[in-house]
Amino acid sequence: MVHVSMAVNGRAQSADVDSRTLLVQFLRENLRLTGTHVGCDTSQCGACVVHVDGRAVKSCTLLAASCEGAQVTTIEGLAQGGKLHPMQQAFQDNHGLQCGFCTPGMIMASIDLVNREGPNLDEATIRHGLEGNICRCTGYHNIVKAVAQGAREMGAGATTKAAE
Amino acid sequence: MGVTAIGASVKRTEDIRFITGKGHYVDDVNRPGQAYAYFLRSPHAHATIDRIDASAALKSPGVVAIFTGDDIAAEKVGGLICGWMIHSKDGSPMKAGAHPALAQGKVRYVGDHVAVVIADTLAQARDAAEKIEVHYTELPAVVDTAKAASSGQPQLHDVAPNNTIFNWHIGDKAATDAAFASAAHVTKLDLLNNRLIPNAMEPRAAVGEYDSGADGLTLYTTSQNPHVARLVLSAFVGIAPENKFRVIAPDVGGGFGSKIFIYAEETVCAWAAKKIDRPVKWTAERTESFLSDAHGRDHVTHAELALDSGGKITALRSHTIANLGAYMSTFASFVPTYAYAPLLSGQYGIPNIYAEVDAVYTNTAPVDAYRGAGRPEAAFLVERIVEIAARETGRDPAELRRINFVKTFPHQTPVLMAYDAGDFAAALDKALVLADYKGVGQRKAASAAKGKLRGIGISAYIEACGVAPSQAVGALGGGVGLWESAEVRVNPIGTVEVLTGCHSHGQGNETTYAQFVSSRLGIPIENVSVIHGDTDKVQFGMGTYGSRSGAVGMAALAKALDKIEAKAKKVAGHVLEASEGDIEFKDGKFTVKGTDKSIDFGSVALNAYTAHKFNGQELEPGLKEGAFWDPTNFTFPAGVHICELEIDPQTGVVELERWTAVDDFGKLINPMIVEGQVHGGIAQGVGQALMECAHYNAEGQLLTASYMDYCMPRADNLPSFKVDTIETPCPSNPLGLKGCGEAGAIAAPPAVINALTDALGHEDVPMPATPQAVWRAAQKAVKRAAE
Numbered sequence: 001m002v003h004v005s006m007a008v009n010g011r012a013q014s015a016d017v018d019s020r021t022l023l024v025q026f027l028r029e030n031l032r033l034t035g036t037h038v039g040c041d042t043s044q045c046g047a048c049v050v051h052v053d054g055r056a057v058k059s060c061t062l063l064a065a066s067c068e069g070a071q072v073t074t075i076e077g078l079a080q081g082g083k084l085h086p087m088q089q090a091f092q093d094n095h096g097l098q099c100g101f102c103t104p105g106m107i108m109a110s111i112d113l114v115n116r117e118g119p120n121l122d123e124a125t126i127r128h129g130l131e132g133n134i135c136r137c138t139g140y141h142n143i144v145k146a147v148a149q150g151a152r153e154m155g156a157g158a159t160t161k162a163a164e
Numbered sequence: 165m166g167v168t169a170i171g172a173s174v175k176r177t178e179d180i181r182f183i184t185g186k187g188h189y190v191d192d193v194n195r196p197g198q199a200y201a202y203f204l205r206s207p208h209a210h211a212t213i214d215r216i217d218a219s220a221a222l223k224s225p226g227v228v229a230i231f232t233g234d235d236i237a238a239e240k241v242g243g244l245i246c247g248w249m250i251h252s253k254d255g256s257p258m259k260a261g262a263h264p265a266l267a268q269g270k271v272r273y274v275g276d277h278v279a280v281v282i283a284d285t286l287a288q289a290r291d292a293a294e295k296i297e298v299h300y301t302e303l304p305a306v307v308d309t310a311k312a313a314s315s316g317q318p319q320l321h322d323v324a325p326n327n328t329i330f331n332w333h334i335g336d337k338a339a340t341d342a343a344f345a346s347a348a349h350v351t352k353l354d355l356l357n358n359r360l361i362p363n364a365m366e367p368r369a370a371v372g373e374y375d376s377g378a379d380g381l382t383l384y385t386t387s388q389n390p391h392v393a394r395l396v397l398s399a400f401v402g403i404a405p406e407n408k409f410r411v412i413a414p415d416v417g418g419g420f421g422s423k424i425f426i427y428a429e430e431t432v433c434a435w436a437a438k439k440i441d442r443p444v445k446w447t448a449e450r451t452e453s454f455l456s457d458a459h460g461r462d463h464v465t466h467a468e469l470a471l472d473s474g475g476k477i478t479a480l481r482s483h484t485i486a487n488l489g490a491y492m493s494t495f496a497s498f499v500p501t502y503a504y505a506p507l508l509s510g511q512y513g514i515p516n517i518y519a520e521v522d523a524v525y526t527n528t529a530p531v532d533a534y535r536g537a538g539r540p541e542a543a544f545l546v547e548r549i550v551e552i553a554a555r556e557t558g559r560d561p562a563e564l565r566r567i568n569f570v571k572t573f574p575h576q577t578p579v580l581m582a583y584d585a586g587d588f589a590a591a592l593d594k595a596l597v598l599a600d601y602k603g604v605g606q607r608k609a610a611s612a613a614k615g616k617l618r619g620i621g622i623s624a625y626i627e628a629c630g631v632a633p634s635q636a637v638g639a640l641g642g643g644v645g646l647w648e649s650a651e652v653r654v655n656p657i658g659t660v661e662v663l664t665g666c667h668s669h670g671q672g673n674e675t676t677y678a679q680f681v682s683s684r685l686g687i688p689i690e691n692v693s694v695i696h697g698d699t700d701k702v703q704f705g706m707g708t709y710g711s712r713s714g715a716v717g718m719a720a721l722a723k724a725l726d727k728i729e730a731k732a733k734k735v736a737g738h739v740l741e742a743s744e745g746d747i748e749f750k751d752g753k754f755t756v757k758g759t760d761k762s763i764d765f766g767s768v769a770l771n772a773y774t775a776h777k778f779n780g781q782e783l784e785p786g787l788k789e790g791a792f793w794d795p796t797n798f799t800f801p802a803g804v805h806i807c808e809l810e811i812d813p814q815t816g817v818v819e820l821e822r823w824t825a826v827d828d829f830g831k832l833i834n835p836m837i838v839e840g841q842v843h844g845g846i847a848q849g850v851g852q853a854l855m856e857c858a859h860y861n862a863e864g865q866l867l868t869a870s871y872m873d874y875c876m877p878r879a880d881n882l883p884s885f886k887v888d889t890i891e892t893p894c895p896s897n898p899l900g901l902k903g904c905g906e907a908g909a910i911a912a913p914p915a916v917i918n919a920l921t922d923a924l925g926h927e928d929v930p931m932p933a934t935p936q937a938v939w940r941a942a943q944k945a946v947k948r949a950a951e
Contacts, residue, residue, distance in 0.1 A: 018287060034192035035185015037417075039365045040450040044871040047365060075185035084183070092179040095836045098844065099670035100182025101365040101417025107183065127880040134871070136365050136418050137670045139843030139908075140879040 004064045008033065009077030017064055023057075024048045026064035027074060035075040035104045039134070046133030049105035049112075050074045056112035058132070075104035078111075086153030087111050087146075096146030098137035106133050110147045111154070119155025121148055167752065168682040168689045170899075173836035176675040177689070178668070187415045190369035193384045195443035198371070199228050201433055202289035203446070204279040204296055205455065206271035209305035209527035209864020210318055213269055213298060216279060221295040226288030229440050230296070231432070232279045233266035241265065241435055242401045244426055246492035249641035250330050250501050250523075258330040261321025261525070263491040265401070265428040265435075271300070272320050272490035273527050274864055275455025277428045282436060282444055305527040305864035309487040310464045312524035320490060320525040327525040329488055330497070334505045334579050335481075335518035343479035343516040347470035351553040357541045358931045359462035359487070359858040360851075361868075362534045363876060366417020367448035368457065370430035372437030379408055383434045387413040388423045388667050389707020392644070394699050396426045396494070403434050413697040416669035420848070421533040422457045423669070424709050425494040429456075454869040459858055460534025462487040463500065463541050469549045470516075475559055477568050479516035480508055482545060486523045486531075493532035497523065502580075502640050503538025503628075509577040510546035511588045511624045511802060512568040517578045527864040533709065535848055535909040539627040544931075547623045547914035555926055561918070562596060565624050581628055583800050585892045591826045592624060595804040598886055599824035604808065617811040617942065618821070619923025622804060623915035629903045630715030630799035630896075647794035648712065649705050650720035652681070652728050654787035656773040658766030659691040665705010666717035667697050670844075671905065672837045673713055679834060680718060680899075684725050685765055686752020703790075711903030714833060715799045719897040723791035731787060732768045738778035739763055739771050799894050799902040803827035805846070807915035811923050813946060816939030818854060818920065823885045827907055830893050831900035838904045839887045845908020846885055851877045852909075853916035857932045875934075925949060 004021075005014030008031060015030050027033045027050070036059055039047035048060040051073040078085040087107050090096070097103040113129040114121070121129075126147045127140070135143060168174050181187050218230045244263040251257055262268070266277050278298055283289035304318045311317060312327045320327055344350060371384040381404040387393045390411040397403045397411075416423060429446050437444045448456075463484050470479040486500035505519040536543075554564040569588040576582045596602075604620045611618035631637075634645030651663040662677050678692035695701050708717070729749055736754035737744040746757045755762040763771075768787070771777055775785035806824040811817070825842055832838050855875040859867045868874040893900030913931060920933055924945040929937050 018285075020287065028191075032194070033185070034189075035187070037189070037366070038191070038447075039367070039417075040871050042450070042870045042872050045365060045450075075183075079184055088183040091183050092175055095176065095840050097179060097182055098672070098840055099364070099366070099418040100178075100187050100415065101189065103182050104185045123884065124880075127878075127882075130879040134365065134876055134878060136363055136420070136848070136876070137844045138840060139845075139847035139885070140877075140882055141843040141884050142840060144879065144884065 002065045004068065006067045006070045006072055008072045009074060019065060021064045022060055023062040023064050023067055024059035027059060033074050033076050037101055037104060039101065044134065046109055047102050047105040049108040049133070051108060051112065056109050075108060086157060087150035090146040090150035090153060094142050094146040094149060096138065096143045102133060102135045106135065106143060109133050110150060113147070114151045114154050119151045121151045165690060166688050167686055168679045170680065170683050170833055172834065174675055174679050174689065174834055176672050177678065178672065178674040189366055189415045189417055190371060190384050190386050191447045193371045195371060195373050198443035198445050199282045199284060200286040200289050201436065201444050201446040202281045202286065202293050203277050203429060204281065204293045206267065206274060206276040206278055208271060208300055208302050209274050210303040211271050211300035212303065213267060213271060213278065214301055215299040217297040218279065221281065221292045224288065224292035224295055226284040227292045228282045228284065228442065230279060230281050231266065231436065233264050233268040236264065236266050236435065237268055240402065244428065244431065245396060245400045246494060246496055247643040248495055248498040250332055250497040252330045253333050258497055259321065259324035259328065260492050261323050265431040273529055274866055275529060276490065280432050280436065282440060307526050307528055307860045307862065307864050309462055309485050309524065309526065312487070312526045313522060320527065324525055329492065329523040329525060331522050332501050333518070333520045336516060336578060337518045340479045340481050340516040340518035344468065344470045344481065347478060348473040349471045349557055351469045351549055351556055353467045353549045353552060355465050355467065355545060355548060356930055357461045357463040357544055358852060360460040360534055360856050361454055361858045361874060362420045362422035362457060362460060364418030364420055364422060367450055367453045368423065368427065368429065369447040370433040371443060371445045372433035373443040374438040374441055376441055380410065381408060381434060381438055382410045382412065383430060384412050384414065385430045386416050386423050388416065388419040388669060388709050390697055390699055391665060391704050392707055393426055397431060397434060401431055403431065410700045413667055419669045420535040421460065421537055421709055424707065425458050425532055450871070451869050454874065455866055456529060458493045458532035459489065459529050460531065461541060462531050465545060467545050467549050469553050471553060471557065475557060475564055475567055477512050477514050480514050481518045482508065483520045486521055487526050487528065488523050489528045489530035490525060491530050493530040496530060496532045498642065499533050499538045504542050506580040507539050507542035507626065507628060508546060508579055511570060511626050513570045513575065515578065519579070528860050535845065536906045537710070539906065540910045540913060543623065543625040543627070543910045544914050547625065548917060551918045561622055562592060562601065565622065566592060581798065584797055584895050586800060586802050586828060587890060587892050588624065588802060590890050591802065591804045591828055594888060594890060595806050595824050595826040598826065598888060599806040599808065599822065601806065611810050617813055617923040618808070619919040620806065620808045621915045621918025621922055622806050623911045623918065624804050625911040626800055626802035627907065627910050628798040628800055629711035629906060630795055631710035631712050632798055633795050644706065645794070646706055647792050648716040648720040649703065649790065649792050650717065650724045651790040652724045652788065654728065654769045656770055658687065658769040660685065660687065662692065662694045662721060663702045664694065664696050664717055664721065665702055666713040667708040669708065671708060671713055672834065676833045676837060677718065677721060680721060681725065687765055711905040714901040715894065715897050715903045716793060716795055718899055718901060720791050720793035722898045723793050724789050727789035727791060728787060731789065734783055735772045735778065736763055736768050795896060797896040799896060801827060801829050801902040801904060801907050803907065803911065805911040805915045807919040809919045809923065811938055811942060813942040816935035816942060818933065818938060820850065820883045823883055825885060825887045825911065826890060827904065828890050828892055828902065829904040830891060830902035832889065841904045842887050842908045843885055845906060846912045847877050847882055848909045849912020850882060850916060853913040853931050853933060855932050855934065
């Protein structure tokens with residue numbers, strides 16, 4: 001057993017867990033934040049992507065114990081005050097999801113892509129940037145459109161914030 | 165959002181929970197006091213189980229119970245069934261070997277279920293499973309589809325000599341052979357339809373829970389059809405009577421057919437929950453999904469096409485060996501027979517067809533329906549052989565297709581199917597223009613200048629879906645009817661609940677069904693809820709697969725809405741003091757003809773439930789109607805997909821440069837959702853053509869049992885798609901819908917392989933055309949060109 005503590009979506013969380021506990025298990029089973037999903041066992045599908053200290057991480061490949069003191073953001077922590085994050089809104093606007101299972105990880109990975117590459121993303125950059133996220137439903141066509149819109153909106157929001 | 169229209173690209177209402185992480189999938193279900201199940205699986209493809217010693221495992225920390233096949237058999241739990249009877253040519257019934265939920269005496273594929281460990285935590289269950297000693301005697305395995313029925317092969321089931329399940333056929337052999345004898349040209353083709361693993365992103369999962377006070381059993385399961393699961397588990401497996409058994413399929417993360425079937429794990433979770441009187445939860449690891457989800461395709465086929473001197477196809481004949489795996493899955497026998505061979509006429513007026521299908525057992529995972537289920541196999545055969553025939557006879561592939569298209573409808577094929585409506589030439593014309601087919605010569609030259617090989621390939625597919633007319637299904641051996649149900653409950657203040665027997669696991673039915681009701685009743689879409697997936701809420705239904713939730717599910721809804729409208733008019737007549745026949749209903753208002761006396765839908769609803777304005781004995785209060793819709797025919801989506809790609813002969817890497825699709829789905833409820841279905845289907849078809857293959861070695865070990873080895877398309881493997889439609893309304897349902905869910909997966913593989921072989925100067929490449937396979941073929945093509 002090991003004691004873990006971190007902030008998840010802005011709230012301090014801690015627990016005593018089996019030392020083998022993955023971050024995704026800690027989120028889903030201890031904190032009952034079931035929005036982050038497990039889709040594979042080889043770190044490839046990306047359904048488990050969350051942000052740890054501002055960067056995208058596959059939470060299936062990280063021990064909860066190694067997140068001591070970290071700031072973790074999950075899909076549940078994106079919307080602020082009932083208002084959707086522009087990337088979330090973009091996925092709905094562009095029909096970028098069907099069954100929804102890959103979607104939380106896809107959205108978290110997409111936000112990270114914008115954080116790294118900026119808000120003006122061309123199709124090739126988006127497609128390459130989502131290599132770590134598998135979707136079986138959409139064929140990616142509408143996901144690409146969603147990410148392009150979400151990126152632009154994030155850029156516009158940042159500009160507005162900077163101007164204020 | 166207001167009142168919506170049919171044909172509008174309304175945004176999906178279900179998206180909100182998915183994009184905020186508030187979806188409710190089976191692994192999100194946690195029941196108080198739940199225990200966790202871990203399945204011990206066979207590491208051998210074929211072996212007898214001589215002894216299972218669980219004594220050490222039972223003492224492992226946290227273990228609640230361990231069960232084996234003998235325990236289940238002792239409780240008289242029935243085996244898993246195949247619900248479709250197929251007869252061989254000699255009239256004998258198919259040879260269905262027993263399929264117990266936990267193996268009895270023998271294991272027949274790697275991943276076969278040997279025991280279940282139930283413990284307080286999953287880690288404890290896993291740790292305990294490692295302590296179970298299973299004494300096996302290994303037997304030789306047979307995995308090769310083409311060889312399974314040869315003499316001297318290891319036999320899987322005593323009831324099936326030579327591992328043969330059935331030898332089936334369809335069509336007129338004598339007439340077909342005669343047509344071949346007099347043909348001007350015969351094209352021959354040997355092809356493989358590669359074995360695939362559906363890989364919905366959500367792994368299968370189940371939670372069984374028993375309420376001993378009420379003698380009520382609940383099963384949460386990742387199912388496309390919870391009522392069918394309840395029916396099979398109740399009637400055939402004997403888990404619990406239907407009236408004491410609730411099956412819930414909540415949010416399900418994709419199915420593609422793989423979640424239709426009734427599996428061992430959910431059966432055991434349901435049974436065990438009652439046995440130990442604690443909830444039992446199981447979730448597949450991805451490798452378990454690879455090993456034990458029903459696989460798809462796996463046909464070995466020899467096909468021949470006969471043409472006359474004018475290029476008209478006079479006959480087609482084929483012989484297929486279909487690998488059904490180690491046990492017959494729930495609908496396994498239907499896929500390579502009635503879902504396959506009746507489509508071998510393609511879009512063409514082929515007067516003579518004869519098809520033989522031999523189904524075999526092998527020491528591999530059971531095979532059953534996977535997106536397209538038989539129709540991709542048929543389309544691949546037809547569209548490859550027609551393409552090759554065009555090249556062999558020096559004809560343009562588009563033109564050979566065009567001269568053979570069916571032009572008048574209805575059209576009776578020689579293999580059961582009667583195509584009801586279509587315009588094959590119109591789709592081809594539109595696709596050729598959108599794809600700039602004429603300009604491909606220039607683009608080929610530009611590619612060649614860069615050292616690349618460019619090719620273009622056409623796929624003119626047709627399929628049969630909207631499954632299906634119940635009498636036809638019964639006559640062909642199906643054990644169920646394939647009608648659908650809908651109940652429309654109008655609430656007193658005018659909001660509406662739709663209870664549908666179809667399921668939504670990505671199809672967007674919560675939006676499209678509500679959109680339809682909104683447009684019919686003239687009420688805002690926010691006032692309509694769509695309920696599905698719970699046998700306690702929806703009385704009965706057949707689920708979602710075979711592209712049926714529009715053509716069949718919505719037709720049932722239309723029928724229920726007709727009844728609602730009729731009753732509402734009666735109520736309105738009383739309220740407006742006019743005769744029922746003088747009431748018109750339009751845009752949400754009931755009006756007395758020729759006057760401005762009107763009342764809106766909400767007021768009619770309130771009146772129906774207060775019953776103040778009419779005699780409740782002459783007209784029953786309330787406004788709630790149900791309907792069952794039994795289709796009169798299959799539906800026949802059809803279209804043309806054109807793939808243009810570029811090969812790098814140095815590496816064998818294939819880049820898809822452009823993709824054009826023109827599909828005829830009849831009327832569209834929500835074009836945005838239809839396009840999404842096409843995109844997803846194309847992606848899976850491209851996966852089959854270029855990347856995916858479930859590969860077993862000679863010992864029956866699955867070598868492609870994770871995403872490390874089984875390659876799935878990523879975003880950078882695919883282009884954006886140009887998707888368009890033509891519309892010939894479907895005559896067999898009131899909405900004119902044909903269905904769209906599987907078309908992309910059916911159309912895509914031959915489009916890709918036709919383009920690939922075009923680029924390679926007709927050198928054939930088997931699926932999957934991986935870079936290694938393409939490179940080899942490119943070397944051969946380059947060598948031939950040099951000669």
